Every structure is written in structure tokens, then in C-alpha cells.
Amino acid sequence: MTRASLDKQPHEVASMFDDVAERYDLTNDVLSLGQDRIWRRAVAKAVDARPAQRVLDLAAGTATSSLPFTKAGAYVVPCDFSLGMLQVGKRRHPWLPLTAGDATRLPFKDDTFDAVTISFGLRNVQGTERAMREMLRVTRPGGRVVICEFSHPTWAPFRTLYTEYLMRALPPVARRVSSNPDAYVYLAESIRDWPDQAELASMLGDAGWSRVAWRNLSGGIATLHRGFKDS
Template sequence: MGCVTRANLDKQPQEVAAMFDDVAAKYDRTNDVLSLGQARAWRRAVAEAVGAGPGDLVLDLGAGTGTSSLPFAEAGANVVPCDFSIGMLAEGKRRHPELALTAGDATRLPFADDSFDAVTISFALRNVHRTEAALAELLRVTKPGGKVVICEFSTPTWTPLRTVYTEYLMRALPPVANKVSSNPDAYVYLAESIRDWPDQPTLAALMQQAGWQRVAWRNLTGGIVALHRGFKG
């Protein structure tokens, strides 16, 4: 798999994992640049939506290097960062040896039923081969009454912003990635995967079909990103 530089939109797990292995060292810095500094604000919004406190057990799926898990640990929760990219996890362990970084596939999580008070996934659900299977697995490992918070790129609600955003994704993002990323081709896939991802109501419907209840969403940055929330009955 060493020759793989980017994945395709069929999102074969081995290809996606290899692509993220390749960008692990510079991934967080590149995201800050490409998001124009918004990535940190989005992480704060996720932490607030999850609302984890001391004693809560939180699964942070697609955690990569563990950066997204830090707010939960700082709030006193017990957080399990989980990702299927060994390269990302290795980089995370180097930076944050205190975190319980765990390897796992979103469609076959290595956790028992009803384990977590809250589960969350940020900017990773669209990279999973089978979205519906991942949503069902998240439900399986959540305790009754627990919640899911999904933070993912979405569809801007204002038409002019949507046009500008699409142009940025497909024209400006790759050249910027070429300057700051160790694997610019990976960001071509990421731009395509964002453009191909369902809008807010469609993702909400998929969550409901998986069994999540009281599903709702909140737009961030004009709908460029959306926070979806649901509860396990």
C-alpha cells in the first residue's frame, strides 16, 4: 500500500487508511490552514455539544492524532480516541502519550454493547465505506439515554456562499494543500468527498434509519459544517 497517495470515492478502507497514514505528521497543521483557522472553533463546538464531564466515558471515533479528544480529557471525561489509520495513531501517541488511543474500524467497533455515555465523530464519517453501518455501530456501543454528536462538512445554506465554497474546494484547496501538505493528492480526494457528501436533512434521515432518536442539527459557518445530534432510546 506504500504507493497509494489518495483514495477514491468508493472509500475502500485500506486505501483511505493508507492515505491518512501518509499525511499524519502534518495533518492537524494543514487542516488549520485549509479551514482558515475555523477548525479549532469547530472542535470547541463539538465539545460543547457533547457536554461530557467528570466520570463520563466518551468514544471519539475518527480521532486521528487525538487532537479532537483533548477537550474531553480536559473536561475530566474518560475519552477513548479511536481511528483506523495506524499512522495517525502513532503520531498521536508521540504527541499525547496520556491518551488511550485505540485502533478500530467504524463499521466493526472493538467495544461492547452499551459502553459509552457519548460517542462523537468529527470530519471522518464521510470517509467510512458504509455510512449506515457506522451509524448503527455507534448506536450499538452507546448506553441507553446516551448521545451521538457528528461534526461533518455539509451544504452551505446561502446560495452565494455555496457557490464560493464549491469553487474554493475544487480550485483553491489543491494548490494550498500543495504548499502545506505532505500529500497534496490526498486533499483532492478530501475536496471530492466533501462535495459528494449528503446535505443536512439527508444525514439526519440516515441517523433516524439507524435508530437514533430526537435527531437535530445546527449549522456552523453558514452550513459549511453541521453538527448533528441524536440520542439512544
């Protein structure tokens, strides 16, 4: 089984997600205590997909995250660089145009999408700033980006408790429900190593996004960031 390192070599990360693809959605539901469903509803509301709009769902995995956008009537392109994830997604949702792609070198033309979103995937990209600039490139003027990612709880006592859960409780639980529990050790370490809310917002601004704002979810366990591409 593959476990990626924190330097996030693309082949290691892709192989790791290939290993967990079959039970990925179930594992996330268990490990987040069902919070992932609440977070995805918040993403759908923030993206605010409309009929005939084009939405790029990056790090879409098995494309579960793409379904709310299709229900809203948008044309959705689920994109991921794990072929294992895409294969599972295509088997479950054969009508969706699942596409293999690297977030730092997207296979799309400039100004293609009304909205670009990525949930719990930006943290796994080697080259966060490059990915943010690529998302800007493929978004049409006036379009938006929505990023949902694990973050840092805002209340210090809870932050300490949460860190203990990540490093001590999460791996044993993952051993029971995941096909590759070592992948969730990487998950815990990558969350702890990730920039906080304000730093990520600053990175978005530096990449060219305007009107950047964020909203904490579940006390800051996850955070929604949104920005716009100037017309």
C-alpha cells in the same frame, strides 16, 4: 503517495491518512482558515462531557479532538483506523488510550459509552449506515451521538463560491502545506459528494437514533448533528 477514491476502500483511506499524519493538524488549520478550532469547540460543547463519563472519539486521528473531553474530566477513548495517525497521536499524547478500530466494526462491547462523537471522519467511512448503527450499539441507553461533518452552505451564492474554493483553490494550497496534496483533492471531492443536512439527519433516524437535530456552523460549511439512544 496514496489518494483514496470515492468508493472509500478502507485500505486506501487508511493509507492516505497515514501519509498526511505528521502535518495533518497544521494542514487543517491552514485550509480551514482557522475555522476548525471554532468547530471543535462547538463539538466539545455539544458532547458536554462530564467527569467519570466515557466518551468514544471516533476518527480521532492524532487525538487533538479528544483533548477537550479529557479536560472536562471524562474518560476518553480516541479511536482511528489509520495506524500512522495513531502513532503520531501516541507520541504527542502518551497518556491517552489510543485504539485502532474500524467504525463499521467497533472493538467495544454494547452500551459502553455515555457519548460517541466523530468529527470530519464519517464522510470517509465505507458504509455510513453501518457506522451509525455501530455507534448506537456501543452507546448506553440515554447516551448521545455528536457528528461534526462538512456539509452544504445554505446560501446559494456562498455555496457556489465555496465549491469553487474546494475544487480550485484548496489543492494548490494543500501542495504548499501537506505531505500528500492529492489527499486533499479527495477531500474536496468527498465533501461535494456528501449528503446534505436533512439527508444525514434522516440517515441517523433510520439507524435508530432518536431526537435527531442539527445546527449549521460557518453558514453550513460544517454541520453538527446530535441524536440520542432511547432508554
